[in-house]
Amino acid sequence: xxxxxxxxxxxxxxxxxxxxxxxxxxxxxxxxxxxxxHVTFRNLPHLADxxxxxxxxxxxxVEVVRDYDLGHATFNAAGLSTIEAPYDMVRRMRxxxxxxxxxxxxxxxxxxSLPGGCAIGTRPVDLHLKAMERLGAQIExxxxxxxxxxxxxxxxxxxxxxxVSVGGTENALMAASLxxxxxxxxxxxxxxEIVDLASCLRAMGALIQGDGGDEIxxxxxxxxxxxxxxxxxxxxxxxxxxxxxxxxxGKLMVEHARAEHLSTGxxxxxLAPAHTRFGQKRCGQTIP
Numbered sequence: 001x002x003x004x005x006x007x008x009x010x011x012x013x014x015x016x017x018x019x020x021x022x023x024x025x026x027x028x029x030x031x032x033x034x035x036x037x038h039v040t041f042r043n044l045p046h047l048a049d050x051x052x053x054x055x056x057x058x059x060x061x062v063e064v065v066r067d068y069d070l071g072h073a074t075f076n077a078a079g080l081s082t083i084e085a086p087y088d089m090v091r092r093m094r095x096x097x098x099x100x101x102x103x104x105x106x107x108x109x110x111x112x113s114l115p116g117g118c119a120i121g122t123r124p125v126d127l128h129l130k131a132m133e134r135l136g137a138q139i140e141x142x143x144x145x146x147x148x149x150x151x152x153x154x155x156x157x158x159x160x161x162x163x164v165s166v167g168g169t170e171n172a173l174m175a176a177s178l179x180x181x182x183x184x185x186x187x188x189x190x191x192x193e194i195v196d197l198a199s200c201l202r203a204m205g206a207l208i209q210g211d212g213g214d215e216i217x218x219x220x221x222x223x224x225x226x227x228x229x230x231x232x233x234x235x236x237x238x239x240x241x242x243x244x245x246x247x248x249x250g251k252l253m254v255e256h257a258r259a260e261h262l263s264t265g266x267x268x269x270x271l272a273p274a275h276t277r278f279g280q281k282r283c284g285q286t287i288p
Contacts (some may be wrong), residue, residue, distance in 0.1 A: 043232075102238055110147075128165075204227045
């Protein structure tokens with residue numbers, strides 16, 4: 001589709017609910033590779049990229065039970081059958097590179113295809129690879145694949161990103177959760193999606209401090225357990241609805257959004273009328 005034609009029909013009014021964040025859900029789904037216990041995500045959006053990640057994980061032997069009506073999905077990677085993420089799956093979605101860190105951390109090996117093209121420009125994965133090397137992984141690029149190994153397990157280390165990378169921070173965060181010793185990630189990404197991932201990992205038993213700032217400290221643990229975690233609402237979707245209300249001089253109740261995620265610097269962005277309603281934060285819960 002080259003263009004959308006929209007015919008205005010007056011102010012937009014009513015209530016609308018914000019769905020779960022795709023950008024938060026994808027690394028969360030990759031994190032299930034860190035444990036052999038059940039991990040359940042609530043408020044999982046029903047989108048093509050989520051389906052692609054589900055197929056990737058299923059193809060690796062992860063058991064997936066999904067309730068589309070409730071937006072819940074439960075994953076179990078106890079029966080993982082391969083440490084390879086093949087090209088025919090990875091080419092569809094760059095976020096597939098996020099399985100690299102969890103596979104290395106729990107299994108000591110990973111073979112992940114280099115991602116395919118991206119419509120918004122080239123985003124190399126070298127920051128991901130350098131982060132894994134800082135944790136002691138041996139990296140080789142061969143036949144279009146990243147072949148990584150850590151025969152003695154990953155070791156805590158200091159990772160400083162030359163450029164802020166959300167995906168790189170997520171991969172490093174997951175890998176460091178099972179690495180031996182302390183890892184410090186400097187110049188880390190500070191987005192809400194990073195905080196959401198760290199919150200889920202803590203619910204699984206990880207020891208993480210500083211997420212939301214530019215330096216994150218992780219104390220590696222021997223293993224992670226299961227968890228139930230609510231995916232944060234999509235801030236881009238929430239902002240879009242709010243702008244639609246402003247642009248049409250409408251009156252919308254935007255539910256399940258979080259005001260603290262709609263900010264520039266330390267100030268909440270005033271994009272919508274004062275009557276916009278935001279949902280309250282819900283934290284991850286450890287499975288008993």
